[in-house]
Amino acid sequence: MEPNSQRSYLQSYPNAEGYFGRFGGNHYPPELRPALEELASSYQELHQTPEFQDALNKARVGLQGRPTPIHYLENLSNQVGGAQIFIKREDLNHTGAHKINHCVGFALLAKKMGKKKLIAETGAGQHGVALATAAAYFGLECEVHMGEVDVAKQSSNVGRMQLLGARVISATTGQSALKEASDSAFNAYVEQHEHALYAIGSAIGPHPFPMIVRDFQAVVGREAREQFRSITNGSMPDHVVACVAGGSNAMGMYSGFIEDPGVVLHAVEPLGISDELGQHAATLSYGSPGTLHGARSVMLQKDDGMPARVSSVASGLAYPGVGPEIAMLHETGRLSIAAISDEEAISTFFRMTKSEGIIPALESAHALAFAIQLASQRPSSERILVNLSGRGDKDVDFVLEKYGTGTSPALS
Ligand SMILES: Cc1ncc(COP(=O)(O)O)c(C=O)c1O
Structure with a gap:
């Protein structure tokens, strides 16, 4: 990834043919x-x-309610006892994500x-x-x-x-x-x-x-960068975390920090039930180059090149590919990847709800679950910014029916 030094990253990618490196x-x-x-x-x-x-x-x-705020998760950060966790509240957008x-x-x-x-x-x-x-x-x-x-x-x-x-x-x-x-x-x-x-x-x-979606989503990263600097006296987050299916919330958030090499960008994928093909949707972790929905990218595929079955408790993450820009950022080493299981996402859904009074979308619970793991391994001087891509109202009926209210010690 070598953007033209006279132009910003966003102006350099994709190229005139719509490629992000070899993808797109x-x-x-x-x-x-x-x-x-x-x-x-x-x-x-x-x-x-x-x-x-x-x-x-x-x-x-007027319609969406922007700008959405950045919020420090004080209770969760104190419970974890490591790095400080902040969220960009995309869940507060009108319609919930x-x-x-x-x-x-x-x-x-x-x-x-x-x-x-x-x-x-x-x-x-x-x-x-x-x-x-x-x-x-x-x-x-x-x-x-x-x-x-x-x-x-x-x-x-x-x-x-x-x-x-x-x-x-x-x-x-x-x-x-x-x-x-x-x-x-x-x-x-x-x-x-x-x-x-x-x-x-x-x-x-x-x-x-992919370019148009990223550009319209870039409002998230632009706001987040400015807000984060203003609430931390000009600092940058050490880590930026987003869940990834195709990559719209991730690219929106990353675009505000992509040219800051000190900010580690984390992509969190759904590990579903297990790491066996068909039981997850962790494309960057287990996929390979292929063509899906009209673009060269990385995808989960069967031996015949057809998209594999996928599984995730979060419907919005159950996709057998990633967008081409995400594929490029991963291949060039700009992205760090992690995978979170259904069980970890559900347990984080309950934890966030009960500790912070915010019901996260199951998709966003994947990003939060990883941020909590990361926070526990990093010092309190470090700051993690998570894109809370959506609210969990849409998931409440499903979670209540399948997992109850989360009062069991195993889940809370
Ligand atoms: C709340 C939420 N977050 C994340 C996603 C994943 O999509 P993307 O990778 O495009 O952000 C979805 C998809 O439906 C979603 O509803």
């Missing part, structure tokens, strides 16, 4: 090329205009491009609800594809999307989960691209999606 590019059927070229050129032309930025900022403040950061951007872009409809996939339902919200705000139609398994698990989010006026389409092939939802949404985009824009759920897919 556009590996989709040629039918989609005109739509992707139109998207790339419209984005370049529009997103930095004062008109676009004003409308984006208005939605960031970071996903709305790029949904609002895509919806505004669609409107300016004269599109009538937004299409997307969703896993935990957070992205779907965020997109349906942005579509309602900007007066656009919305179609969300969701695996049948997730439709059942995240039923309150399905109801929310429908209330907001979106059409929810159930994907019933294969594992009926996030990968199948993405396949189904991409097919719908191929058919409808003349009047619809695909608002992808993460920093994945063919160029220019």
Whole structure:
């Protein structure tokens, strides 16, 4: 990774062909090329205009409730007795997670491009609800594809999307989960691209999606850097931690710190039930280079190159790949990786709830679980900043039914 020294990291990556090192590019059927070229050129032309930025900022403040604060987890840090743990409260975004950061951007872009409809996939339902919200705000139609398994698990989010006026389409092939939802949404985009824009759920897919998602999510890192410096008299965090599926919350957060070599960037993956293929979704830990959803990246694959089955208690982390930028940052050594099991994530979900009064999304509980492990090994002079990507309201029914209230000593 050798960015051009005259340009910032964000200006240097991806290159003109949409590559982050050897990852990324556009590996989709040629039918989609005109739509992707139109998207790339419209984005370049529009997103930095004062008109676009004003409308984006208005939605960031009024609809989303930005800026989100940084909060010191005093109780947990004291219990652990090591490094200090801070969280960036993306859970306080309207609709409950970071996903709305790029949904609002895509919806505004669609409107300016004269599109009538937004299409997307969703896993935990957070992205779907965020997109349906942005579509309602900007007066656009919305179609969300969701695996049948997730439709059942995240039923309150399905109801929310429908209330907001979106059409929810159930994907019933294969594992009926996030990968199948993405396949189904991409097919719908191929058919409808003349009047619809695909608002992808993460920093994945063919160029220019990973770049656009990262740029819209970069508001998290920009705010976090400024806020962290202001509350710590100009210091930087020693560690920045985020959970990773495709990498949208991680890239948003990392982008504020990527050019500070003293800040260690940690990517936390779901180890699921075990390290056996099919029982986790820890792509960087166990995956290999391949092509998934139109981009070269790293993925979990079977011997025939097809995506492997994945498993995670957090629906939003159950994806057999990572975005190309995450793959590059890992390959170049800029990212440090860790994997957290379902059991560790659930136990952290209960611990955070009872110690701090904040119910984290199961996805974010993975990042927190690792931060707690890291804090216990580091001195109290060090500071860890975690991206708390979402709130756990969506997970409450599932957790209560499967694990109870967490009062058992084994879980609290
Ligand atoms: C709260 C939350 N955090 C994290 C993720 C993982 O996605 P990404 O890697 O794109 O941030 C999801 C995905 O649904 C999510 O809902």
